[in-house]
Amino acid sequence: MRMKALTDSQIVAARSAAPVRHYVPGGCENGGGIGRLVGYIASAAREAGRAHLVTDTRGPRWFAPTSLPRLLGAILIMARDRIVAPERIHHIHVAGRGSTSRKLILTQAARFLGCLHVLHLHDYDYSTDFAARSLHRQLLIRRMFQHAHYVVALGQRDRATLVRLLGVDERRIVVAHNCVPDPGPRSARTAETPLIVFLGRLSERKGVTELLFALSHPVMKELRWRAVLAGDGPVEDYRRRATAMALSNRVEMPGWLGVDDTRALCARADILVLPSHAEGMAMAVIEGLAHGLAVVTTRVGAHEEAISDGKTGLFVPVGDSDALAAALAKLVSDPEARKHLSAKGRAHFLRHFSMKAYLQSLERLYEAVSAQPQSKVGAP
Known part of the structure; x- marks a missing residue:
């Protein structure tokens, strides 16, 4: 992770901040690999004494009559947080296709409300998805990533996409490989059939x-x-x-x-x-x-x-x-x-790839985000 060094007072302030809220399409139960990762993060953070809240932005699958109200509900939750927990960090998970369309709305709300927010890119080929969109939509997507306080990439390929294609300042990009909890040492296998x-x-x-x-x-x-x-x-x-x-x-x-x-x-x-x-x-x-x-x-x-x-x-x-x-x-x-x-x-x-190391890297990220100045409500 490449982030600015923080003063002792900034770190203390960051660590005493309100819990993080994750925004995941489908939540932990119906969010596929993203949901499983966030579920692991939330569980490990809870064991470490820090709450990570999870908000579903889509429902089990995309179905406009139920998914649109869920997205609106996520925005209302974000607005409430801005009032009752103004220091809360909003960790927004995004992929291609419909996920990007929903996150364009959600991040616009985050900017309008002046929320501290991180974008976490999960996608198998975001550059191709981006190229298939209209020039106007590409402009909005670039703005979405460029205005996040930090952006998380899964690896160096996605980091290059963020810098070269989406114009994100490389100093605000964090590469965080996925991780899982340690299941413990492997037991000896005695079965003859692999x-x-x-x-x-x-x-x-x-x-x-x-x-x-x-x-x-x-x-x-x-x-x-x-x-x-x-x-x-x-x-x-x-x-x-x-x-x-x-x-x-x-x-x-x-x-x-x-x-x-x-x-x-x-x-x-x-x-x-x-x-x-x-x-x-x-x-x-x-x-x-x-x-x-x-x-x-x-x-x-x-x-x-x-x-x-x-x-x-x-x-x-x-x-x-x-x-x-x-x-x-x-x-x-x-x-x-x-x-x-x-x-x-x-x-x-x-x-x-241990959860302990992953959580420590997230804490450093959140400390850096918390040290950023917050915008006023309604700022562009």
Whole structure:
């Protein structure tokens, strides 16, 4: 993090400030990876004695008759906070598509009310989403990011997008890789059949079609393994595809799993696979490292900032089901290779992706935000 040094009095004032409020599409329960991250942050902050409030800006999914009133409700909550807790920091999470449209409204309200606010960019390809918008909408988006007190990026690619495309002052950008709570040391596995897990929305972007082709590959059919593909999306469609590929006896698709069920699944797994075509920084990859799983993924988004090929995980080319099958077959058939990646990956997680370190970086961010002058209500 690159931020101005604070005086002792500024730090004391910042630490005594009112709690942070996060604005998340879908909240912690229905916000996908963003919601899960914010849920982890709120839980860890609560254990550390600091409250992080969470406000849903959309509802379970976008549906105008219910989502628009929820967005209006979020603005009213922000306005109330400006009166009863004027020092509160508003941490606004934004992605592309409809999320950006809603956050244009919410950040306009934050500027009008004079609220201290941070924008946190989560997206698998924000530059492409931005390029598809009208010139007028691009101007509004640039203004939104440029007027935030600080902007958080998931990795260096998104940092470059913020500087070069959106014109954000690089001194107000913080790179914060996603993180997950530490599930504790990995228990010894005694099962003879390795378990492969996929965590995320079942979709083409996540590479689920390539994954099914890889699992049905001749090299995999000769080996003993099971797989669980856990996530929402068109689950029934992918179940039918798996059945057509004669995978139904080996592959389970339980749908979206909550935090506890995800943790239980990872505790009995051996390999985490995520052959995505595009990502920011996938929570699933960090979950895999935390649980000491052998991680197989692609060089997209900020994954190269989390995985070192052959040391803490394996990379395969995007869209290459043959290479994916070969990587999975190698890990399924070689317990020592799995053990090596497991140990190195978990050690890497403990050094770089712990919740404690993440919360400390957030506290430094919030201290820097709190030291900024607040605008008056109604200021442009």
